[in-house]
Amino acid sequence: MWKKVAIITIGSIFILSFVHLYFISQLEFDYEFENFFPIGDKDLTFYQTFREKFENDNDYLLIGFENEPDIFEYEFLQKVDSFSNALEASDHVVSLTTPTRLFNPVISPAGLFKLPVLHIDDPSRYPQDSSRIFKERKWVGSFFAEDGKALALVLKHTPLIQKPAADSLVQTVDRLAANYRLSPIFLAGKAKAQGVYINKMKTELAIFLSISLVLVTTFLILAYRSVWNVLVPLGVVILSVIWILGIMGIFNKPLDIMLVLLPSIMFVVAMSDVVHLLTKYIEELRQGLTRLEALKITLKEVGLATFLTSLTTAVGFLTLFTASIKPIREFGLYTAMGVFVAFILAFSLLPAILILIKKPPVVKHEKNRRRWLLFLMRSFNVVLKNYRLIFTLFLGIIIVALIGISRIEINTFLLDDIPRDDPLRKEFLFFDDKFGGYRPLEIAIEVKDSSKNVLDWEVLEELQKVENYLLEHYEAKNMLSPLQAVKSLNQALNGGLLAYFNLPDDQRLQKKIKKNLRYLKRSNADVKLFADDYKTSRFSGKIRDIGSKLSLERNATLNQFFQSDIDSTLVDLKITGTSLLIDKNNQYLTQNMIEGLGIAFLVIAVIVALLFRSLRMIVIALIPNIIPLMVVAAVMGYFGITLKLSTSIIFTIAFGIAVDDTIHFISKLKLELDKGKSLLYALKRTYLSTGKAIIITTLILAAGFLTLILSSFGGTYYTGLLVSLTLTLAVITDLTLLPALLLLFFKKRKT
Template sequence: MFEKKSAFWGLGLSAVISLMLLLLRPQLLFDYDFESFFPSDDPELAFYQDFRERFENDNDYLLIALGNSSGIFEKGFLENASRFQSELKKLEFAERVISILDLEESIINPFGIVKRKVLDWSDALTLSTTSERVLKDPQFSENLISKEGDYLLIILKNKQLITKEEGDQLYGSVKQLLENSGIETYYSAGKIKAQGEFVSLLQAEFAFFLGISFLLIIVVLYLIFRTWWGILVPVFVLATGIAWTIAIMMLLGKPLDIMSVMQPTILLVVGLSAMVHYLTFYLTQLRNGLPKDKAIHATFSGLFLAIFLTFLTTSLGFFSLYATSAVSLKMFGLFSGLGVLLMFLSVVLITPGLLYLLGPLSSVSRDKWVENWRIGLRISLLLTLANRKLVVIGFGLVSVLSLIGISQLQINGYLLDNLPRDHKLVEEFNFFDRQFGGSKPLEISLEVGEKAKTLLDREVLEEIVVLETFLHDKFSVRTIISPLTLVKNINKALNGGNVNAFRLPSPGQMLLISSNVEMALEKAGLKLLSEDRKSGRLSSRTSDEGSLKSSILKKELEDFLKSEINSDLLKVKLTGTSILIDKSHETITYQMAKGLGIAFVLVGLVIGFLFRSWRISLLVLLPNVIPLLWMCGVMWLLGIELKLTTAIVFTVAFGIAVDDSIHFMTKLQSELKKGKSLLYAIKRTYLETGKAIILTTLILVSGFSILIFSDFGVTYLAGLLISMALVFALLSDLLLLPILLLPMKKIFDSKINQSSN
């Protein structure tokens, strides 16, 4: 299969594949949609999708804060801000602009309806009067103006379910207007800004990590092989595998997203691991005196099964992510698994042919480093076997401590989890949390109970009063918009605009409310009630305090609703994108455990098939479970919480770490089939595969370690935790696995005898 002629056919086939992909002209696209992390099979997602069809999407807005060091109640500043707002209204994809600058209140008296500006700066006296009234009004203070009166808030309602391209265009226009506005200080936060910032950072990081990964490979290859062909061959093979993967992703319509930043590094280190195994074995054959052609054939024939199994188990680890319900993770697992198989194809099709063309023409002499490796590995094995009890006790003790750490881990994540807490975008969102009650949407569905006619029935409104009081106390919300707000505004209008009348009217006054509901709904500017008045929404904003606290608050709300809200009058359900994101951290974490279980089973079946023994399969899995336990212990020590961005690490780490165990076991099986005793076979395996295992681990750790320089949380944590898991896996394979194999002598003997008969 790997003779010169077939190797050249492989080179030709790879050239044809590359040419076909090039002619199809795949287009490189970037995207970031946080809704792709929602669990797609969650009934709460279906409920919210129906809810927003009836009302609106809860996060299609941009918050813009305009500041003035001497306070916002200055005529010059207000006129400047008003001009800016007027320009905002003209922008494409801007549906509505809300602020105190042009807000009007209705005053209902016996002679009709009178409109008055909430904030009037036509003269100094009027400005002083209206500003004082505004600061005392709970509808506006810490909602449309900051508590200290040094910032005012403009809410830009953009097109519903706006696309990434439309959002970029709109935010670009807003940013240009802000820069040209002459406003002293300004902040902005919202989905269209966050998505644009994420994609810009994504593009920069993708190019950075792709470039630095190749630079790292060149350095590592030079240090290992110190030959020009030892650098050129792997770099060409790995670049081809990555290019095939990205091209097929693009042709299948999969844009590069936040998860894709890791894929080039993953594919590079996985592919490079195989290349080091191949080239190390190839040089060993040359040093043993084999001619070049026979050395190439012996290398690729002898290692083909082991390399195939390592690529297969790694891809299975990624494919197991498809068991999750989040679209983004499904696609990451699917295309990462596919990429690993494409990298294997690139390695086996291209490498033999290039070695025939470019490799050394004569045998390579043995140097002192080869002998030093053998001496070091021999000493390591002797010390390991001489201290078996100490090694087992050490591994057991650390594993028990890690299990204790696992019990202390908590699931907690934030909306902007993928960015460091000191990132400018995070700081701007935090600014709105401090000054305007939050940037995170809070959405609650309201439905009438069996004993009520509409949400505007006074007894139903009394239930909403109880609900809103709870939300103010527990969720720390400052301003709420609901059917109750509608009624309170009408009552205020009927009482001459008196702030103290912004409350639920008396039963007698309720008779005057119904005739003004339509006018109030039109003035509200957003859909609060269904046409039959039987369903509605309660909307507010909160600060992002993490999914852990959100889940606690949600449970408290559910308990409160059961005990304090009469469900015969009012049915309440928490919904919205925020609650879905919070829930996704917990849901995906548990689903990742399921996916990891699937990966264990699949890899166990592969090993079991190879050795025809379930006991050997379990034995080989044990040294690869321990690194995951230890990784949990490290997470506990470092205060790293479980969340969507850390959950994926376990499956990825297991899929990659198990490769070394498979290399060890396939070599062991080969030695046993030659009639060697188990102890001697372990020694030969340890000495011959130990160097490759150590080198590949160093390469993998070096490759993943560069990810810690990422600004994305998911990428940073993947680099940190996977690197640790790989080091732990190396210790398990070289220290624990040989000890675990010794008691299995009878099983190995019986399997070898069965295969020889």
């Protein structure tokens, strides 16, 4: 009967596995910048409305070129102009603003005339043109670099462009630049970053899968030294990865920068389940039991503990669902599902295979067992003799950790996860250094007085205050607003003279400008400035990527300026845009992390309470798992590792996995105590019987996560490094502090 059940189980699992393989083939990679906006935030709702009226502030590609000794060279400017002509006719290009076609408008009774900023066909005028450009300053920092050795083009592409179209656009830009021998070329924008990120994700997924496979195989060979004992658990682990990826395919969930970690995590988590089951099974076979008897005892004694550890690990990941960021939520959800998939396969497929195959060779390894027993005996004796000292030492560690924790900063940059020497980051930093930044700045303008609009002089005077503030405190570049448009119109009505690029005080000139509003549309860039019959408008520009911490501080000061210096009865101003929304993620980090850990602590407390029905035991079980988190947080503080989107998940993941060792330890302790043993005897038996498994599984998990340090993404690197460190610290506390706490505070039972 058991063989029949085993055959049906194996057959069903393999049929389902082929279904999952089909859906894996449908999986795609995705890096949607907008997915990282905080869900449910009122500023997101506002921005979505703002975007419908105007445009997405991320639908731009910045293109930069350098030239020596400077850009005012005939051949170079001709190549840039030809490149611009060819690019403008390409797919996905809405408009292109290029320095070779910039002009100053002049309005006369005869109509509108466009005076070129650069006379690219007449090199004799280059000295005069360059002198005027840097004297007027109107285009410097936006299209012309301060040092005169670089220029920038602004390409507006189709809205919310997806990867295939983005890749095509970037390839077109690179190809045309090569055709016109324009090198080096610098690109910045979502269309560029999206392709690079996804290509990196694909490469790293392949690397992580390969390393994880090698790591698991190597461990199995070293641990069991048998073909069957390697191939069978390896098959279970691989199928666990296939199933969870297949489930993602079924739900049409693409792999993003977070979920690329999933296969590596599944390898080590599934391996942990398999090791516990197989090790106990082989141990029972060593006692001379039959396969079926050994399997029944294994499922009975290991099943509950492994289920509880799977539960705690899944809860650790599920707590990420409290985050306000969609990719983190989905990462937590699918990884938690994967943990249970691994548990189900380990306790269905593996027993079924063990029933059907011949009895695996059981090597006694007496010498190895004696070494482990001697090591654990010595360790336990050290703890027993020094448990008060151990408790005191950990109190000192807590104090040092609290100091380090106080030094943690919450901060992130738009390309924080990309190494400084990466070509993508260098290209983006080029625009930070040469053109005042690539980070969008958006401020929504809404006229409150029903009798006025954004072109009334009282409103424009208020906007002038805002512009002055942005220039002084934000160093904003490439700024567009109704104010800029009206100033340009005033200059155009006065022969294009720079002295008239301002708001005139003369009422006669004001009336003249109002009569010529038909020329108001900015001809040098296709940017929508007005909506709702001129009742709403925008300040739009670029600033340097100064980091979310400083940016949020500046935004808070700017909001105070709006309240104190701007007439709120006349005009309402609100900071918005994609940069603000990414920055706001950091405001949720601490809250999300505390909520997630709180839920995890609660679940662990419930499990311990069910086992021991003791509040004191709940505290004893939690402390050894909280201290490693505190130490890792202190490491972040002392070494300047900032808390950001990618590192905030470390604590909940690490806690959910690290607590598994504690669950195994106290579950075994409970079994010994239920036999009527004294605390000291039960603790010794628990220490000697679980110590090896706890150490080995921790080594597997830590090594598995440590492979992530090979990632070129900073967040993935620190996730691997810090989770591995947390797991290592957790096993140390479980084998030192946990027994010490039990000896000090647990209510002792008599024999």
